[in-house]
Amino acid sequence: MAVKMIKVHGSGNDFYLLDQTQFQAPLSDADLKQLAINICKRDGAGLYDGADGVLVVDKSEHPQVLGRMRVINADGTEASMCGNGLRTVARYLGTQNSQEDFRVQTMYADLKVQAVADFAAHVPAYSVEISPVTFDAQTLGMHANNDATTIINEKIPALSADLKFSAVAVPNPHLIAFVDHDTLVGPELGRIGEWMNDGKNQIFPDGVNVSFVEVLGPNSIFVRTFERGVGFTNACGTAMSASSLMYVLLHQESTDFNQEIHVTNPGGMVKTVVHQGADEEYWMELIGNATFVRIVTLPLEDALQGDYSPATATETGEQVAYEDFVANLAKA
């Protein structure tokens, strides 16, 4: 049986998008895990240039919802959400169903998605809802500071003598620290990220996405992320959304709710808007590119065994446009 996948990315956070409806029977969870572990490997060991994960698209189980997205990290673990991935799934489902404004089922919520104006020629963009938000330690799977129920802009002495962290689930777990430029680019993020995702530590036994954030100016931040199940990534959409929320909550002197925030990352940029609903709940809009790089086809049996020699690929040409867009950002 042949499997067709689309190599996609949002801000360089790259995935293989796999539509399960192409099969008579969906792949088992064990096969999806094995497929992700195989094809995502980097440095020539995976399918083409590998990936940060696999986005599994399927029919929604809920009425009035266009489709369902599951997220399998590069290490085969399943994540509850993926902001950059959701934009590409929104584009895929929207194009297939000729709709621009609809909902997609994710693990914990049916999220609003919408096509927006292209970021540049051949750089299509989508806006997606990031929610639900909670600071609750139990939901985060966090055991820090004598089992504190929340950690908001506080030191976690076991992790670092100097940095202050905020822990927030959106709904996947994030640990965020506002830092200076030297710390942003230094080794500390890798040290904490590796440690918190080693599966042995007592603070986040199930792992956590760790981000360092530098404030560049009013409503302008840079976010660098070490992702659970992946490692260093070009960008993490839920991390940029969680970082924007913490920026608004902790920097009220220079920003507020409902304002557009410019978020730069190692792979490009996105825009975010942080909202507080009538019910006091926070939610974010994440707006960014949804790029389709290439269409790849190969026999499923070979993909599951890690043999990519029979794979064929058709480039879309969108990656060149995206790289031009990023080069122009640097000049701006």
Ligand SMILES: N[C@@H](CCC[C@H](N)C(=O)O)C(=O)O
């Ligand atoms: N890159 C994603 C997040 C993917 C899930 C994450 N690795 C986790 O395990 O929580 C994004 O854009 O949000």
